[in-house]
Amino acid sequence: MTDGERHDDWTNWSGLLTARPAARLAPGDIGALGDAIRTAPGPLRAVGTSHSFTPLVQNDGALVSLDRFAGLIDHDPAAMTARVGAGTKLGELARAMHAVGQAFPNMGDIDRQAFGGALATATHGSGAALGAYHTGVEALTLVDGAGKVRDFSVTKNADDLLAVCPGLGAFGMVTEVTIRNVAPYRLHRRRTSLPIRALIDDFPARMSAHRSAEFFYIPFSRMALFITSDLTDSASTPRPPDEDDAAVVLLGRVQRFTGWLPPLRRALLKRAVASAAREDYVADWLAVYPSQRNVRFNEMEYHLPIEEAPKALAEVIERLETRFPGIYFPIEVRTVAADEAWLSPFYRRPSASIAVHHTAGLDHRPYFAAMEEIFRRHGGRPHWGKMHSLTAKELAGLYPRFRDAMAVRRDLDPDNRFVSPYMARLLGVER
Numbered sequence: 001m002t003d004g005e006r007h008d009d010w011t012n013w014s015g016l017l018t019a020r021p022a023a024r025l026a027p028g029d030i031g032a033l034g035d036a037i038r039t040a041p042g043p044l045r046a047v048g049t050s051h052s053f054t055p056l057v058q059n060d061g062a063l064v065s066l067d068r069f070a071g072l073i074d075h076d077p078a079a080m081t082a083r084v085g086a087g088t089k090l091g092e093l094a095r096a097m098h099a100v101g102q103a104f105p106n107m108g109d110i111d112r113q114a115f116g117g118a119l120a121t122a123t124h125g126s127g128a129a130l131g132a133y134h135t136g137v138e139a140l141t142l143v144d145g146a147g148k149v150r151d152f153s154v155t156k157n158a159d160d161l162l163a164v165c166p167g168l169g170a171f172g173m174v175t176e177v178t179i180r181n182v183a184p185y186r187l188h189r190r191r192t193s194l195p196i197r198a199l200i201d202d203f204p205a206r207m208s209a210h211r212s213a214e215f216f217y218i219p220f221s222r223m224a225l226f227i228t229s230d231l232t233d234s235a236s237t238p239r240p241p242d243e244d245d246a247a248v249v250l251l252g253r254v255q256r257f258t259g260w261l262p263p264l265r266r267a268l269l270k271r272a273v274a275s276a277a278r279e280d281y282v283a284d285w286l287a288v289y290p291s292q293r294n295v296r297f298n299e300m301e302y303h304l305p306i307e308e309a310p311k312a313l314a315e316v317i318e319r320l321e322t323r324f325p326g327i328y329f330p331i332e333v334r335t336v337a338a339d340e341a342w343l344s345p346f347y348r349r350p351s352a353s354i355a356v357h358h359t360a361g362l363d364h365r366p367y368f369a370a371m372e373e374i375f376r377r378h379g380g381r382p383h384w385g386k387m388h389s390l391t392a393k394e395l396a397g398l399y400p401r402f403r404d405a406m407a408v409r410r411d412l413d414p415d416n417r418f419v420s421p422y423m424a425r426l427l428g429v430e431r
């Protein structure tokens with residue numbers, strides 16, 4: 001079969017999901033990828049870096065890595081566009097683009113994911129006027145379920161492009177993408193601590209007063225770390241060491257030490273948050289966004305209509321602090337601009353994203369089920385790569401173009417080569 005075949009076990013980043021695929025392939029060119037899609041044992045799932053928490057990749061058929069479709073292929077300085085391999089890791093891509101005078105307008109928390117994986121799940125950063133990665137896509141090439149090469153672009157078939165990206169690896173395997181970039185920029189990054197009440201009461205104003213704003217609520221502390229980034233022409237200053245992982249370890253220790261003693265826990269946390277809070281530096285865009293995430297967790301994130309976020313967040317905190325004393329991971333809150341992609345959770349809706357985390361290896365289900373009830377009641381749409389319980393029936397009600405997208409999918413993958421049991425439930429495909 002195609003080059004790179006192996007039969008290893010597979011596991012996702014958090015270690016929760018495993019599989020023993022019948023084949024693992026890493027085709028080196030588009031012809032070999034087409035052959036693999038036609039002949040490998042099905043179902044086939046594209047794999048990036050396995051950072052998704054949902055079983056999008058988990059599969060007993062063939063796992064197909066696009067790692068060899070990597071790098072900056074070319075760029076157009078006048079149009080400020082770049083053509084890139086979909087297997088490129090975000091960090092490598094950012095460095096290659098920076099070197100030729102281009103930049104992503106925004107990035108998420110880490111830069112380890114494959115670009116194709118980030119696009120497939122609507123991966124995003126924070127910023128009321130900043131869209132998820134897929135909003136920069138001008139054109140893409142994928143190999144469909146029949147092994148045929150298909151091209152999509154904003155100029156030739158804009159509607160189809162909106163249907164296939166983000167595409168969950170269900171429309172085809174994306175090999176290369178043309179993205180619209182911006183000129184490299186410098187950011188003034190600040191981190192302060194604020195009472196959570198102030199952020200909830202004044203949510204829209206505080207979140208939209210900066211190019212990018214986000215916050216982490218520290219459970220049981222009534223305090224949040226508020227992080228903002230704004231454009232600046234000032235010279236770079238040293239970036240303080242990334243201590244996010246150490247902070248999570250410390251929060252876990254405080255939780256174990258104080259047990260179920262909320263006043264003691266609150267007092268200790270307040271002091272820790274205040275002393276850890278301040279951060280103030282200037283750096284190039286690509287040095288500001290990514291953090292280290294080495295402490296493993298499972299995660300649920302829902303994208304809510306922005307006006308619902310303050311109420312939903314207050315309920316999330318109340319429920320966490322009355323029913324889940326063991327939780328110490330911060331709650332992350334971000335905003336994302338609306339877009340037009342059919343399977344984007346931000347489809348025609350300025351959104352606020354609320355993310356809850358749970359220590360990997362422990363039972364996350366009661367906590368996530370309790371949080372999901374709140375997110376759903378407030379009209380949330382789940383992050384495709386983060387844990388949720390929805391299937392096609394509920395998703396069709398949340399996505400006005402869901403059925404249209406499925407019609408395009410059927411045309412590209414009539415034999416359901418990309419449909420694993422999980423994907424069948426997610427997309428409502430009879431197998």
Ligand SMILES: Cc1cc2nc3c(=O)[nH]c(=O)nc-3n(C[C@H](O)[C@H](O)[C@H](O)COP(=O)(O)OP(=O)(O)OC[C@H]3O[C@@H](n4cnc5c(N)ncnc54)[C@H](O)[C@@H]3O)c2cc1C
Binds near residue numbers: 047118121174
């Ligand atoms: C520590 C951590 C931090 C994170 N931070 C953020 C964040 O800040 N913001 C955010 O929105 N999300 C975040 N995520 C979620 C993550 O960005 C998504 O789950 C993303 O899809 C992972 O990319 P990946 O390359 O690992 O893809 P995988 O998990 O390997 O695959 C995800 C999906 O993409 C498909 N796919 C991959 N490559 C291709 C391709 N070339 N063509 C077609 N389909 C393809 C797969 O089939 C699958 O359906 C984070 C996850 C972790 C573990």
